[in-house]
Structure formats: C-alpha cells, structure tokens
Amino acid sequence: MSMVRDRAPTRITAAATATFAVVGLGLIAALLLGAWPLIGEPRPLANLLGGLWDPLRGAYGLAPFFVGTVVVTATAMALTLPFSLAVAVVLSRPLPDGVRLGATRVLTVLTAVPSVIFGWWGLLAVVPWVRARFGGAGFSLLAAGLVLAIMVTPTLSLLFYQALRSVPRAFRDGSAALGATPDQTLVRMELPCALPLLIQAVLIAVARAVGETMAVQMVIGGQTVLPTGLTSPGATLTTQILTDMSIFPPGTRGHAVLDVMALVLMVGMYLLVRLAERWVAMP
Amino acid sequence: MGLDIHVNKLSVWYRGHQALRQVSLDVNAGEVLALIGPSGCGKSTFLRALNRLLDEDLGARRTGQVMMEGVDVLAPEHDITALRRRVGMVFQTPNPFPFSIFDNVAYGLRLQGTNDAAALRRTVEESLRQAALWDEVRGKLRRPALALSGGQQQRLCIARALAVGPEVLLMDEPTASLDPLSTARIEELIGNLRGRYTIVLVTHNLRQAARVSDRTAFFAHGSLVEIGPTRQIFTVPQDPRTEEYLTGRMES
Numbered sequence: 001m002s003m004v005r006d007r008a009p010t011r012i013t014a015a016a017t018a019t020f021a022v023v024g025l026g027l028i029a030a031l032l033l034g035a036w037p038l039i040g041e042p043r044p045l046a047n048l049l050g051g052l053w054d055p056l057r058g059a060y061g062l063a064p065f066f067v068g069t070v071v072v073t074a075t076a077m078a079l080t081l082p083f084s085l086a087v088a089v090v091l092s093r094p095l096p097d098g099v100r101l102g103a104t105r106v107l108t109v110l111t112a113v114p115s116v117i118f119g120w121w122g123l124l125a126v127v128p129w130v131r132a133r134f135g136g137a138g139f140s141l142l143a144a145g146l147v148l149a150i151m152v153t154p155t156l157s158l159l160f161y162q163a164l165r166s167v168p169r170a171f172r173d174g175s176a177a178l179g180a181t182p183d184q185t186l187v188r189m190e191l192p193c194a195l196p197l198l199i200q201a202v203l204i205a206v207a208r209a210v211g212e213t214m215a216v217q218m219v220i221g222g223q224t225v226l227p228t229g230l231t232s233p234g235a236t237l238t239t240q241i242l243t244d245m246s247i248f249p250p251g252t253r254g255h256a257v258l259d260v261m262a263l264v265l266m267v268g269m270y271l272l273v274r275l276a277e278r279w280v281a282m283p
Numbered sequence: 284m285g286l287d288i289h290v291n292k293l294s295v296w297y298r299g300h301q302a303l304r305q306v307s308l309d310v311n312a313g314e315v316l317a318l319i320g321p322s323g324c325g326k327s328t329f330l331r332a333l334n335r336l337l338d339e340d341l342g343a344r345r346t347g348q349v350m351m352e353g354v355d356v357l358a359p360e361h362d363i364t365a366l367r368r369r370v371g372m373v374f375q376t377p378n379p380f381p382f383s384i385f386d387n388v389a390y391g392l393r394l395q396g397t398n399d400a401a402a403l404r405r406t407v408e409e410s411l412r413q414a415a416l417w418d419e420v421r422g423k424l425r426r427p428a429l430a431l432s433g434g435q436q437q438r439l440c441i442a443r444a445l446a447v448g449p450e451v452l453l454m455d456e457p458t459a460s461l462d463p464l465s466t467a468r469i470e471e472l473i474g475n476l477r478g479r480y481t482i483v484l485v486t487h488n489l490r491q492a493a494r495v496s497d498r499t500a501f502f503a504h505g506s507l508v509e510i511g512p513t514r515q516i517f518t519v520p521q522d523p524r525t526e527e528y529l530t531g532r533m534e535s
Contacts, residue, residue, distance in 0.1 A: 094341045170378035174440070176339055177374075178391035178447060179367040188394070193381060 028266070034250070034259030048260060053224040055248070060257040062264075064226045068141060068234040072216060073209045075145025075230065080153045080205065087153070088160030089186060104161070110154035119218030122147035127219050134231040139221030142230040147219050148209050156205045163197035164190055196279045203276040207269055213238040237261050285313035285481035286351055286369065286450040288333065293347035295328050295337065302328045304505045305347070310451075315473060315482045317496035317513065319489060321533060324502040326485045327375075330453045333483065334370040335363050351451075368395070370451040371444030375459050377436035379428035379443070384420050387428045387439055391447035406446050414442035415472050434465025441472065451481045459487065470495050489529065493517050501525045503533070 038044055038060075050061025087107075091100055126146050131138030167190045175185040191198070213236075221233025222243055235243065241258050248254030288310040295303040303325045310316050318326040328337070335357065337343045348355045356366050368391075379387050388407040389397075397403060407424070411417040416438040420431075428439055437457055444452060454473070458466040466488075473482060473495045486492050492499050493513060500510040501522070509522045520526045527533040 094339060096341065168378070170374060170376060171380055173336060173339070174374065174378045174380065174443075175390070177334060177336060177367055177372040178394060178443065179364045180391075180394050181364060184394055188390070189380060 028263075031259045031263045031266070035256055035263055038253065038256040038260055048257070051226050055244075055254045055257075058253065060254070062237070062257075062261065064224055065235055065237045065240050065261070067226060068220070069210060069236040069238075071141050071227065071230070071234070072144045072148060072220070072236055073206060075142065076148035076152060076209045077202070077206060079145065079149035080156055081202070083149075084153050084156035084160055084205075087157040088164055091157075091161045092164040092190070093182065104158065107154040107158050111158065113151075115151060115212055115215040116218070118147055118151045119215035121150075122215060122219040130231060136231055137221060137233060139219060139233045140231045141220065141227055141234045144216045144220040144234075144236075145230075147215050148212055151212065151215055152205045152208055155208065156201060159201035159204060160198060163194040163201055166197055167193045199279040200276045203272050203279070207272045210268065210272075211238060211265070213242050217242055237265055285479065287312045288451065288481065288483075289348075289350040290329075290333075291348040291350065293329070293332060293345065293349065295325070295332055295343060295345045297328075297340075298342040302505055303332070303345075306502075306505075306507045308500060308507055308510050310481055310483060311498075312481055313478045314497040315477050315484060315495055317492035317499045318483065318485045318502060319487075319492050319499060319528075320502035320508075321528065322487075325505040326502050327455050328505075329502070330372075330455050330483060330485055332357070333451070333453055334367050334372055336372065338363065368447050369449055370453060371447065371449035372453040373437070373440050373444055373455065373457045375456040377433055377440050377460070379431070379436050379439050381427065381429055383425050384428050384431070384439060385424035388442050388446050390443060395447070407442075410442040410446040411439075413445050413476070414438045415468065415475070416442055432465070434461050434468060437461060437465070437469060438472065441469075445480075449480065451483070452476065454482065454484045456485050456487060458491065466491070489517075501528065503528070 038048075041047065047060060048062050050059065051063040052059040052061045053064055087103075091103060122143060126143045127138040127140075129138075130136075130140055130143045130146075134140075134142070171189055171193065172185055175189045176182075180188065216236055217239040220235060220239055222235050222239065223233040224235055224240070227234040241261055244254065244258060248258060290306060290308050290310075293303055293306045294301065306325070306329060318329065320326055331337045332345060333349060337345060345357065347357070349357050351369070354361065380390065382390075385407055388410050389403045392403060392406055397406075408417060408421075411420060416435060419435060420426075420439075428436065431439060441452075441457075458469050461469065470491060473484065476482060477495075477497070484492070484496060496513045498511060499513045499516040501508045501516065501520075501524075503524055509516065509520060509525045511521070516525065517529065520529065524533065
C-alpha cells in the first residue's frame, strides 16, 4: 500500500510531462501536416519569400509580414531598451525602501495588464498621435512599435532590475571603495557582471514582441503590401494569421500558408530560447 | 609615510539605532592600529565611516569629524572619490571582481583614466609584489581572479587597494574567512606594509591584534573604551571592561 502511495507523485508528474510532450509534438505534427501540401509544391521557398500577397490569384508571398515583424520588433526594442535599463538602474541604486517597493509593485501590476488593453489604449492615444504628427491613417508599423514598447517595458525593467541585483553587494562596495562613482561602478562593474542575464532579458522581451498579436493587430492597419516606411500600415506574421484564419478553411492552399507561418514563428521562437539559454550558460 | 588621522566625536546611527557613540581617537602615520571588541560593538562601522562607505547606506546618519591633513573628510563638500583613493579598504570576505587578475588590480587605475598599457603593467606588477602575490601569479595575469585560492584572493584584494596609491589601508577582519597558513601570510604582509601605510585593522582574533599591531583600541557597545600600546592593553589594561573581554568574561 505504502509503495503505491510512494510512487504516486512520480507517476503523476511523469504523466503530466508525457502529456505535455505529446501535446507539443502533436502541435508541431499538425502544423507540419497542414503545411505539407505547400512544402511539396515546386519552388516553395521562392513562392513564400515573394513580396506579393494575393490569395485570390494564388500568390502567397510572406515578405511583407517578415518585414513587418522585424521592423515592429526592432522599433519596439529600440524604444524600450534605454528606457527599461534606466528604470532598472534607478531601482538598483540606494532608494528609500518604500519607493523601491512601490515602484516594483506598479511594474509587476503592469506586466499583468492584458494586451488588448494596451491595444485599446494604442487605438485611442497612439494612432491619433501618429496621424497628427506624421500624417496618413495613423495605423502603422510605428504605432505598433510604440504600443509594443510600452507593453514590454514593465517586464523588461523588472528583468533588468533582477539582473543588476544579481551583482553581489561586495562587488559594489569593493568598486566604491576604490573611488568609483556610482556611474563608473555601473558601466565598469555591474553591466559586465550582469551581461548574461541582461542579454537573456532582451531575448525574452524580443520573444514577447515577436509573439504579441492582439495589441499589434489593433493599431498596425493590416496592409498586406510591403511597407514603404515606418509610418505606413502593415502586418506581422502573427497578425496576418489572426486576420486570415477565418477566411481560409482547412484544406485550402491559404490555410497551408498559415500553417507555414505558424511553423516559421515556432522555429524562430525556438532559436531565441536556445540563444537565451546559451547566454546564461556563459560563466 | 602614511597619514595621521584625527577622529573627533564620531557618532553613527543606523535607522535610529546608535552604532557609534562619540568616538575620538588618533591614528598615527605609518602605525598599525588594531580595533578589537565584541560583535556589534561598532568596529566595522567606524572603519566604514573613515572612507565614507557608510554614505552608500541611506539609513545611516553620522556626526563628528575625521580630520586628515587638517581637512574634515566627512564634510559633505569633500570629494569622496579623492578620499577613497587615499584610504583603501580590504573586506572581510575576499571580493575580487569576476575579471582577470590583471583587470582586478588595474581597476582602480582605469577609474582614474590611466589607459597607458606600460604604466598599467608596471603598477600592477609593483602592487602584486607589495602584496606578496607576484611570484604565484606572474605569467598568469590573464587568468580569472576567482580561480585563485581564498588566501590568494585576499592578497589580490590588497594589491588592488595598493594599486591606486593610498596612504591609509582599512582592513575589516581580512583573515576571518582564511585558513591558518593564509592568515599567517596576510599577517606577515601587514608587518611588511607597516611604516609605508597607516593601517587600521579590525579583528576578532586577539592573538592577531597582539602579533601585528602597534596600538590597540577596544570598543564596546559603540563606545571607545580604551586605546593604548598593544603590549599595555594586553598586559595591564586600564579599564576593567577591557580586562573582562580579554579574559573571556565579557558578554556581548
């Protein structure tokens, strides 16, 4: 009896792990299966890398969405990186305990805000701002990048803060005792020491930005042509899947393309995770 | 060589708790002054006031003066960076940075803007020689400092402090985490540095205080109880509390 009870936790956890593996592999298998008709066509890469998205005429070029994803993510990261790092540095400096606690609590709450709310706010505030400032519709890659930047900042600030906090107090004291100013300690000691964790934080933020769908869809404009600039509307891989999933029924060629897009995203994410692990494994 | 230090009515509070009470004492240039006393008696706080490392703690408040060459280095307008170049510090646990041996010793010099490779090499070698570590690490300066043994790490930290050319060396229980052999080497090193630097040494090891110091100050409950020549403190203490502590009868 007791043997059975002793083994129960192991069995439950093993079953959970197995389920998880089956679901994960099943997901990939389903996507591969769905994408197969397209991959089996002649010159699949040339078709998919083209710049023309015209499903009615059988053209499924994904270049506009690749460009959209990269540009939106890069814009968001360029905006959030310095800002998040600044927030983290302030939090890691001597502060009254109440201020630090209050600030980290606010950031933690902000990380839990659903993305649709950020998108809603983007619709009400960011899109009109871009329209007023740069002309055009306002729905644009820039608006999407701005919304994403705001959305990612709480998470990235907290991750950066944890990375800086991982530097032992003894190192900071040692640096200060040698006559380093707080900024010198930051640049010459804390940032190099925390570098692996900082890079991991950035990769997590990039993954979040690449994967975000709803908030981006609400402000990006949903254009399927190659964007001509930051302020022109566009689409990303994730938003285009959202847009088209109700249009292409399973079995159609368009549905196979959506499966390919999902596969591409998963492979990209996998590479990001591997990169993140590699950096943290560094001494 | 070294520097006279005059401490005048130094008091420190940590978040309302008074850690030092009106401590006044002089440290003579080139001597080794040992600070002894039960845990929590304010020895380390005293040390951290001398190079203003206390300033890094928002909860700490202090009054009083620390005079060096007629200047109150605790005055808010006094240049804290300049002070810390003159007053080096070695900590209780060796804290080499996770860089190479060379980069550790060169850290303080680079802070001051020295980037000339030859000058850096010269000072690094000289500092490592002074810290009696050169013979063990020559030819291995690019290796990570954290690969050194505990005793070597502590001597590396001493070399790092010496590299910026201080006049005073504050040592906060530098052998607390070391084995007897490494402890003996550090004590020997302190003996060699005597005269060239003013050394203030906090220690829980009474024999160490007796072995290496010229004078000894006994602290209890944040106050200076007694200060005098080491031999006298250990043989004929003037205050009954000192005698109680030295004979193991004092409860902290």
